[in-house]
Amino acid sequence: MCFKMALPVPLIFLLMIHGVSSADWGVSYKPLHICALNNSSVIMSCTFTYPTGYQILKVFWTKDTVRGKEPPDLSEDPEYSQRLQYLGDKQQNCTIRLSHVTLKDSNKYYFRFTTNTFDGKWIGTPGVTLTVTDDFDLQVESPERVTEGDSVRLTCKSSCTLTDRATFIWYKNSQPLTERRDRNNELLLQSVRREDAGRYSCAVHGHNHTSPAVQLNVMYPPRNVSVSINKSGEIVSGDSVTLNCSSDSNPPAEISWFKGETFVRSGSIYSISKISSDDSGQYKCKSINKHGDKYSDAVTLNVMYPPRNVSVLIKRSGEIMPGDSVTLSCSSDSNPPALSFRWFKENESSAVGSGQSFSALQSGRFYCQAHNQHGSQRSDAVPVTVHHGAGRNVIENTAASGGFIVIIIVIFIIIIIIIILFIIKKQRSVKTEDPTAKQNNLHSDASQRVSVHDEPLSEPDSANDAPYDSVKPNRFGGKTPESRDTEEDQYTTAQHLRKEEKKRLEETECQNDDIRVHQRSTVENVKETSVIYSSK
Numbered sequence: 001m002c003f004k005m006a007l008p009v010p011l012i013f014l015l016m017i018h019g020v021s022s023a024d025w026g027v028s029y030k031p032l033h034i035c036a037l038n039n040s041s042v043i044m045s046c047t048f049t050y051p052t053g054y055q056i057l058k059v060f061w062t063k064d065t066v067r068g069k070e071p072p073d074l075s076e077d078p079e080y081s082q083r084l085q086y087l088g089d090k091q092q093n094c095t096i097r098l099s100h101v102t103l104k105d106s107n108k109y110y111f112r113f114t115t116n117t118f119d120g121k122w123i124g125t126p127g128v129t130l131t132v133t134d135d136f137d138l139q140v141e142s143p144e145r146v147t148e149g150d151s152v153r154l155t156c157k158s159s160c161t162l163t164d165r166a167t168f169i170w171y172k173n174s175q176p177l178t179e180r181r182d183r184n185n186e187l188l189l190q191s192v193r194r195e196d197a198g199r200y201s202c203a204v205h206g207h208n209h210t211s212p213a214v215q216l217n218v219m220y221p222p223r224n225v226s227v228s229i230n231k232s233g234e235i236v237s238g239d240s241v242t243l244n245c246s247s248d249s250n251p252p253a254e255i256s257w258f259k260g261e262t263f264v265r266s267g268s269i270y271s272i273s274k275i276s277s278d279d280s281g282q283y284k285c286k287s288i289n290k291h292g293d294k295y296s297d298a299v300t301l302n303v304m305y306p307p308r309n310v311s312v313l314i315k316r317s318g319e320i321m322p323g324d325s326v327t328l329s330c331s332s333d334s335n336p337p338a339l340s341f342r343w344f345k346e347n348e349s350s351a352v353g354s355g356q357s358f359s360a361l362q363s364g365r366f367y368c369q370a371h372n373q374h375g376s377q378r379s380d381a382v383p384v385t386v387h388h389g390a391g392r393n394v395i396e397n398t399a400a401s402g403g404f405i406v407i408i409i410v411i412f413i414i415i416i417i418i419i420i421l422f423i424i425k426k427q428r429s430v431k432t433e434d435p436t437a438k439q440n441n442l443h444s445d446a447s448q449r450v451s452v453h454d455e456p457l458s459e460p461d462s463a464n465d466a467p468y469d470s471v472k473p474n475r476f477g478g479k480t481p482e483s484r485d486t487e488e489d490q491y492t493t494a495q496h497l498r499k500e501e502k503k504r505l506e507e508t509e510c511q512n513d514d515i516r517v518h519q520r521s522t523v524e525n526v527k528e529t530s531v532i533y534s535s536k
Contacts, residue, residue, distance in 0.1 A: 024049065024050065024051040024052075025049065025050055025051070025122050026048065026049045026122075026124070027046055027047070027048045027049075027094065027110075027111050027122070027123075027124020027125075028046060028047050028048070028124075029044070029045070029046045029111075029124070029127065029128045030045050030046070031045075031128070032126070032128060032129060033128075033129045033131070034128060034129070034130050034131065035131045035133065035136065035158065035159070035160020036101050036105075036130060036131065036132045036133075036160075037132070037133065037134070037136065037166070037204055037206070037207055038101065038102060038103060038132055038133065038134045038207075039100055039101070039102070039206065040100075040101060040166065040204075040206065041097060041098065041099045041100070041101070042097070042098045042099075042101050042105075042130060043087075043095065043096070043097050043098075044061075044095065044096050044097075044098065044109060044128045044130070045095045046088075046093075046094040046095060046111050046124065046128070047092055047093060047094060048092065048094050048111060048113060048122075048124065049092070050113070050115060050122065054115040054116065054117060054120060055115060055116040056090040056091070056113055056114075056115060057114050057115060057116055058113065058114045059086070059088070059090055059094060059111070059112070059113045060073040060074065060075055060086075060111075060112055060113075061073075061074050061075075061084070061086075061094075061096050061109055061110065061111055061112075062074055062109070062110055062112055062123075063107050063108060063109050063110065064107070065110060065123065071110070071112060071123065074109075080098070083098055083099045083100055083101075084096060084097075084098055084099075085097045085098075085099070090113075094111045094113075098130075101130070101132045102132060103132050103133070103134070104132075105130060105132050106130055106131050106132045106133075107129075107130060108126075108127045108128065108129050108130075109127055109128045109130060110123050110124055110125065110127040110128075111123070111124045111127075112124070131160060133160065134207070134209070135209070136158050136159050136160050136209065137158060137159035137211075138156055138157065138158050138159075138201075138202055138203065138204070138209065138210070138211030139156070139157045139158075139211055139212070140154055140155065140156055140157075140200055140201060140202055140211050140212075140213070140214045141154065141155040141157060141214075142154045142155075142200065142214050142216055144217065145217040145218075145219055146192055146216070146217070146218055146219065147218070147219045147220070147291070148192060148193060148194050148218055148219065148220040148221075148291075149191055149192065150191075150192055151188070151189065151190045151191065151192065152188075152189045152192050152196075152216065153186055153187070153188050153189075154170070154186065154187040154188075154189070154200055154202075154214075154216070155185060155186050155187075156168050156170075156185040156186070156187075156202035156211060157185070158204075166185075166204050166205070167204065167205035167206075168184070168185050168202055168203070168204060168205070169202065169203045169204070169205055170187045170200065170201075170202050171200065171201045171202070171203070171210065171213070172198045172199070172200055173198045173199050174199075174201075174213075185202070187200070187202075192218055193218070194218050194220040194223075194248075194250065196216065196218055197216055197217060197218035197250070198215070198216060199213035199214065199215050199216075200213060200214055200215075200216055201213040201214070217250070218250065219250050219251065219291055220249065220250055220291060221249060221289060221291040221292025221293065221294065222247040222248065222249035222253045222287035222288065222289060222292065222293060222294045223247070223248050223249065223294065224246075224247060224248045225245070225246070225247040225285065225286075225287045225294045225295065225296040226245075226246055226247075226296050226297065227243055227244070227245055227283065227284065227285055227296045227297070227298075227299045228243070228244045228246070229241065229242070229243055229244075229299060229301075230242040230243075230244070234304050235275060235301060235302065235303050235304065236303070236304045236305070236374060237275060237276050237277060237303055237304065237305035237306075237374075238274055238275065238276075239274075239275050240271070240272065240273050240274065240275070241271070241272045241275050241279075241301065242269060242270070242271045242272075243257070243269070243270040243271075243283060243285075243299070244268065244269055244270075245257070245268050245269075245270070245285035245287065245296060246268070247287035247294070247296075249287060249289050249291075250289075251289055251290070252289070253287040253288055253289045253293075254266070254287075254288050254289070255267055255268045255285050255286070255287055256285065256286045256288070257270045257283065257284075257285050257286075258283070258284050258285070258286065259281050259282070259283055260281060260282060268285075270283070270285075275301070275303055276303065276305075277303050277305050277335065279301060279303055280301055280302055280303045280335075281300070281301060282298040282299070282300050282301075283298065283299055283300075283301060284296050284297065284298040284299070302335070303335065304335050304336065304374055305334060305335050305374060306334060306372060306374040306375025306376060306377065307332040307333070307334040307338050307370035307371065307372060307375065307376060307377045308332065308333050308334065308377055309332060309333045310330065310331070310332040310368065310369070310370045310377045310378060310379040311330075311331055311332075311379050311380070312328050312329070312330055312331075312366065312367065312368055312379050312380075312382045313328070313329045313330075313331065314326060314327075314328055314329075314382060314384070315327040315328070315329060326359070326360050326384060327357055327358070327359055327360075328343070328357065328358045328359075328360055328366060328368070328382070328384070329356060329357050329358075330343075330356050330357075330358070330368035330370060330379065331356075332370035332377070332379075334370065334372050334374075335372075336372055336373075337372070338370040338371060338372050339371055339372050339373070340354065340370075340371045341354060341355055341356050341368050341369070341370055341371070342354050342368065342369045342371075343358040343366060343367075343368050343369075344366070344367055344368075344369065344378075345364045345365070345366055346364065346365040346366070346367065346381045352366070360384045363384060363385045364383075364384060365381040365382065365383050365384070366381060366382060366384060367379045367380060367381040367382070
């Protein structure tokens with residue numbers, strides 16, 4: 001570590017007498033080379049050793065040694081006396097501080113000590129090389145890229161070895177980070193954020209020289225995703241509309257567009273050249289990179305358009321009485337909804353009504369016209385017919401009458417089929433009865449029919465014929481021709497009723513109870529007729 005100068009012969013002889021080795025003498029410097037900034041302070045650290053039993057008389061630093069001459073003590077040199085401070089002792093430490101160094105202070109410096117023996121002096125070689133400069137290189141070392149949440153360390157390095165007394169200043173995007181001023185040449189960013197990304201440089205306090213800036217690249221997922229529309233105010237059908245998706249991410253994100261939940265397109269810009277009502281809806285974009293993804297808030301495209309699909313509905317309910325009218329209703333598809341409706345009769349230029357509903361009082365073809373602030377459209381004309389019947393007016397829609405007639409015909413056919421089936425069933429039930437039972441029932445019913453007020457069946461049949469016999473003597477006796485004619489007509493009617501009654505009894509073979517009741521009522525009618533004749 002150190003170089004020992006040639007010792008005079010007397011000193012060597014003295015060392016041999018006392019048994020001292022040259023290895024017991026020495027000076028050690030750390031570091032051997034110091035690069036100092038102009039006007040900075042420099043600390044030159046060193047230690048020294050000497051043989052036991054020797055007493056140190058003097059210690060000092062010197063420069064520019066000349067063989068054969070005693071080197072000068074810098075503490076006695078006017079250029080150094082005010083700037084040099086000995087920090088060591090006379091035992092082992094030989095460190096000094098040199099303040100406010102200048103370019104002229106660039107040199108080699110040595111430590112020298114003397115002892116209490118004759119020629120017991122020592123100077124440490126090779127000494128410390130001090131370089132003072134105003135032009136030095138600073139460089140920031142940084143990872144090429146980091147991810148948000150990681151810790152990162154930046155280092156400011158110089159082309160010369162700076163002392164530990166140097167104070168470093170850090171800059172971000174040319175703005176000083178005053179809170180990061182430190183004697184340490186490292187900048188530590190714990191849990192780095194996306195806001196920490198930028199260009200970093202360093203400098204040494206008290207000097208104007210600043211290192212070149214390096215870019216700190218912080219990776220992070222998308223954030224601040226939003227959609228903007230190039231058109232303000234109302235969007236009307238036929239306009240050109242452009243949606244733009246923006247996001248903050250590193251690396252740049254890929255953009256996808258959705259209408260509702262359906263993917264529609266990729267890219268940061270979504271253009272619609274001629275927008276229509278079908279394009280109305282909610283739109284959002286999705287920003288994605290390898291670190292994550294995020295959706296924007298949805299924006300609504302509300303496309304305005306004039307009325308379309310205008311149509312007329314005829315409202316009919318039940319039977320239309322005299323003086324009634326039919327109501328026509330107008331409907332349309334528009335945005336915003338139609339503000340007004342006007343009614344026209346075909347081939348007439350003047351409106352016949354307004355409002356969404358219109359009451360027609362006469363026959364004709366009518367149509368409506370719907371309006372909003374973006375335009376208007378008319379419906380097709382619908383026919384309305386007014387029929388003037390006996391005591392009533394029937395107003396009908398000729399387009400619907402055909403369907404109504406078909407329904408009536410179907411109902412009538414169903415009724416006819418039901419009647420035919422009932423008759424067939426009745427005839428089959430009649431054929432299954434016993435012929436002998438039929439005959440007995442006929443005789444029994446006949447005997448019951450001629451009885452009056454439930455008289456016994458053993459009464460002569462002549463009693464039942466009495467009413468008819470009483471008619472015969474009066475037919476020509478003591479009467480005028482007109483009365484006789486009347487009586488003859490009545491007699492003929494009674495005879496006809498009797499024949500009809502017998503025929504009905506033969507045809508009706510079922511429902512005996514009902515037949516007997518019917519026959520009894522017929523006989524009573526005959527008796528009443530006989531009484532009338534006898535009263536005359």
